[in-house]
Amino acid sequence: MTPIQLGVSLALACVALNSAGQVLLKQFAMRLPTLASVDLTLLALPATWQFFLPGLACYAIGMFLWIATLKLMPLYLAYPIIGLSFLTVPVLSRLWLNEPLPVATLAGAVLIIAGIWVSSLGAQG
Secondary structure (H helix, E strand, C coil): CHHHHHHHHHHHHHHHHHHHHHHHHHHHHHHCCCCCCCCCCHHHHHHHHHHHHHHHHHHHHHHHHHHHHHCCHHHHHHHHHCCCCCHHHHHHHHHHHCCCCEEEEEEHHHHHHHHHHHHHHHCCC
């Protein structure tokens, strides 16, 4: 496996971890009372930690994988891959949280994926 291939694999793992982290933190947020009454004592409740800590862990692990990605490949190639989150987060939120998934969101994700593909052409030439 070349460094670029490994970098792409790590970047995709970052997308997966960050997407899972988003959904977990959304579940955490849904368990909080209205924003006006949020205080830090809520973080001590076990019902909130079951989503908060794994969500935070996803971000932390993703950050370390992202650093490894940047070590292996140029930023101009690595960063567009993160755009896949615009597809993975809405799909996961639909599957996991039963949120709506509008056609416009899917169309936007297709455009982003097309942009990622165009950006990847730079690696070939």
